[in-house]
Amino acid sequence: xxxxxxxxxxxxxxxxxxxxxxxxxxxxxxxxxxxxxxxxxxxxxxxxxxxxxxxxxxxxxxxxxxxxxxxxxxxxxxxxxxxxxxxxxxxxxxxxxxxxxxxxxxxxxxxxxxxxxxxxxxxxxxxxxxxxxxxxxxxxxxxxxxxxxxxxxxxxxxxxxxxxxxxxxxxxxxxxxxxxxxxxxxxxxxxxxxxxxxxxxxxxxxxxxxxxxxxxxxxxxxxxxxxxxxxxxxxxxxxxxxxxxxxxxxxxxxxxxxxxxxxxxxxxxxxxxxxxxxxxxxxxxxxxxxxxxxxxxxxxxxxxxxxxxxxxxxxxxxxxxxxxxxx
Amino acid sequence: xxxxxxxxxxxxxxxxxxxxxxxxxxxxxxxxxxxxxxxxxxxxxxxxxxxxxxxxxxxxxxxxxxxxxxxxxxxxxxxxxxxxxxxxxxxxxxxxxxxxxxxxxxxxxxxxxxxxxxxxxxxxxxxxxxxxxxxxxxxxxxxxxxxxxxxx
Numbered sequence: 001x002x003x004x005x006x007x008x009x010x011x012x013x014x015x016x017x018x019x020x021x022x023x024x025x026x027x028x029x030x031x032x033x034x035x036x037x038x039x040x041x042x043x044x045x046x047x048x049x050x051x052x053x054x055x056x057x058x059x060x061x062x063x064x065x066x067x068x069x070x071x072x073x074x075x076x077x078x079x080x081x082x083x084x085x086x087x088x089x090x091x092x093x094x095x096x097x098x099x100x101x102x103x104x105x106x107x108x109x110x111x112x113x114x115x116x117x118x119x120x121x122x123x124x125x126x127x128x129x130x131x132x133x134x135x136x137x138x139x140x141x142x143x144x145x146x147x148x149x150x151x152x153x154x155x156x157x158x159x160x161x162x163x164x165x166x167x168x169x170x171x172x173x174x175x176x177x178x179x180x181x182x183x184x185x186x187x188x189x190x191x192x193x194x195x196x197x198x199x200x201x202x203x204x205x206x207x208x209x210x211x212x213x214x215x216x217x218x219x220x221x222x223x224x225x226x227x228x229x230x231x232x233x234x235x236x237x238x239x240x241x242x243x244x245x246x247x248x249x250x251x252x253x254x255x256x257x258x259x260x261x262x263x264x265x266x267x268x269x270x271x272x273x274x275x276x277x278x279x280x281x282x283x284x285x286x287x288x289x290x291x292x293x294x295x296x297x298x299x300x301x302x303x304x305x306x307x308x309x310x311x312x313x314x315x316x317x318x319x320x321x322x323x324x325x326x327x
Numbered sequence: 328x329x330x331x332x333x334x335x336x337x338x339x340x341x342x343x344x345x346x347x348x349x350x351x352x353x354x355x356x357x358x359x360x361x362x363x364x365x366x367x368x369x370x371x372x373x374x375x376x377x378x379x380x381x382x383x384x385x386x387x388x389x390x391x392x393x394x395x396x397x398x399x400x401x402x403x404x405x406x407x408x409x410x411x412x413x414x415x416x417x418x419x420x421x422x423x424x425x426x427x428x429x430x431x432x433x434x435x436x437x438x439x440x441x442x443x444x445x446x447x448x449x450x451x452x453x454x455x456x457x458x459x460x461x462x463x464x465x466x467x468x469x470x471x472x473x474x475x476x477x478x479x
Contacts, residue, residue: 041440143433145413147417184334184336184339184340198334233342240334241331
């Protein structure tokens, strides 16, 4: 819990062309219609996305990078190159995260912690992912013609960033629950939603227990990228354990970014899935007053191609952040 | 209220299996048959063309036919179309020679950012490599079996 009420004073999201065709297009601050976003490689493109999101967030807050104390970010690429190269551009004190797709909320929770403890005044946090960069790192070459099963998920091309501070803000972070690593032995990297569902379940019930709240205390519980299968499994786990979760108020970011006919299989994934929905869509609704209290749960699968090839199962994690509109 | 517990691993694995959306195998087979068949028909037409209009022998027409199919496959890969057709067609586009050309072209394109020697050169056979290795091993085993039988 954060008694000093750290707030999100500004946030920004940027996306690629496919995201621009989705139902949430209007919630993005900037849509690029080129997957390279004007750069030479996909890795540079991912960096550019994060840099742009950070820039827009700073502009919205009317701040310069000199006004910020810390940059907390992460991404999906090896050694967190997107986050660290963005930090190079920003020339700010930097903490790199590696929480796979849970990075967005891991960053926000840490930013809230740093600000709430009074050790930092303003913290910038964000994350980016790029579909093609992730494909070539984790799967096959981007133009390779392998057929994907319907359980697979589509990595979002985009970035989201937010600035956390004790300055008065309409949206505050009331609490965060850092998840533990959960591994129930699932091995299929083309069905990550099912692997991550127990982690989301574990973090949500821990959060509710710690806070002595019920799911009904939240207008929405938003998971990061469970996809269709993962969401269903999570709902089933809740039901089995007698936790009453209204399916209408338990939504998944992975199912919000794209339309049904956009061929994304079981839904979206990637660090930008939760980041884009949270820093864009959810923030917009909190600011306009259509939503008041949200639990955002970013889920991550912590495997690498090496562990998968060596037959290891997929360890997963979920971090939850509770945000509220106060003004 | 006691905190709800995580399910037991094996029970959850069983549950997850039942929720998996199965691959549409029947539909995939039909699509693969249609597309694979169409590629084969195209190949046959090319072969007739090379035989009848370019004076190749029946055996000799094989080479330009394969070259044409490989060229088309590489072109479609470069234009970013091949992977979309393949998602629909599955094995129909992987099994013919066009699939092999696609693995090499896509790997080469992908690695271009890392330079020509350590990028393209080192990665071109990343996906196609196993095919060649096991193709050679299989050919060796078949040849061995055949030799043993002819000697006996």
